Amino acid sequence: MNNLDKIYAENKEIKKFSKSYFEYLSFVMKLISEKEIESFVTILLEARERDSVAYFIGNGGSAATASHFANDLSIGTRSYDKPFRVVSLCDNQAVITAIANVDGYEKIFSQQLAVVLKKNDVVVAISASGNSPNLLKGIEVAKNKEAITVGLTAFDGGALKKAVDYSVHVPTEKGEYGPAEDAHMILDHLIGSYLNRYIKE
Numbered sequence: 001m002n003n004l005d006k007i008y009a010e011n012k013e014i015k016k017f018s019k020s021y022f023e024y025l026s027f028v029m030k031l032i033s034e035k036e037i038e039s040f041v042t043i044l045l046e047a048r049e050r051d052s053v054a055y056f057i058g059n060g061g062s063a064a065t066a067s068h069f070a071n072d073l074s075i076g077t078r079s080y081d082k083p084f085r086v087v088s089l090c091d092n093q094a095v096i097t098a099i100a101n102v103d104g105y106e107k108i109f110s111q112q113l114a115v116v117l118k119k120n121d122v123v124v125a126i127s128a129s130g131n132s133p134n135l136l137k138g139i140e141v142a143k144n145k146e147a148i149t150v151g152l153t154a155f156d157g158g159a160l161k162k163a164v165d166y167s168v169h170v171p172t173e174k175g176e177y178g179p180a181e182d183a184h185m186i187l188d189h190l191i192g193s194y195l196n197r198y199i200k201e
Contacts (some may be wrong), residue, residue, distance in 0.1 A: 061181045
């Protein structure tokens with residue numbers, strides 16, 4: 001029984017469940033390392049300075065978060081003269097389904113990265129479990145091309161946390177996808193809000 005199961009068992013009315021869920025999410029957020037967030041923000045700012053691209057990848061809810069990051073950082077910062085070049089590789093369904101159909105779903109990111117990635121670009125892989133084969137293959141390509149790799153993870157971090165150069169870890173229990181993905185989206189809004197103001201100083 002994970003924390004969400006316990007919360008439901010003790011709070012079966014939606015009002016009580018909501019209150020306890022918010023309290024648990026707040027508890028999880030306080031466990032995230034501010035130093036890890038700082039490192040991630042520094043990577044994004046340095047990529048902007050050298051005109052490198054940050055590619056975001058993820059599956060399911062994490063794919064949506066990858067797209068949200070691309071929107072908030074590339075367009076939301078309104079920095080057109082000196083932009084954050086951020087792209088989600090989750091968004092081209094023709095490319096994704098072509099690769100999945102011909103070569104397998106585990107290659108949907110590695111093959112895209114093999115085409116577009118340059119040295120010193122950034123690859124950000126988002127995964128609660130940290131064990132998605134397609135993300136790990138993408139990180140492998142990134143390493144071979146001398147890109148900078150970042151993992152946004154949860155649970156125990158999985159293989160992804162060990163494979164990347166930098167990690168922002170959300171320490172939830174295994175299987176707690178809701179709080180894990182909530183936290184990743186909050187990190188998007190936190191970082192986007194900060195960068196939006198930082199670059200205007």
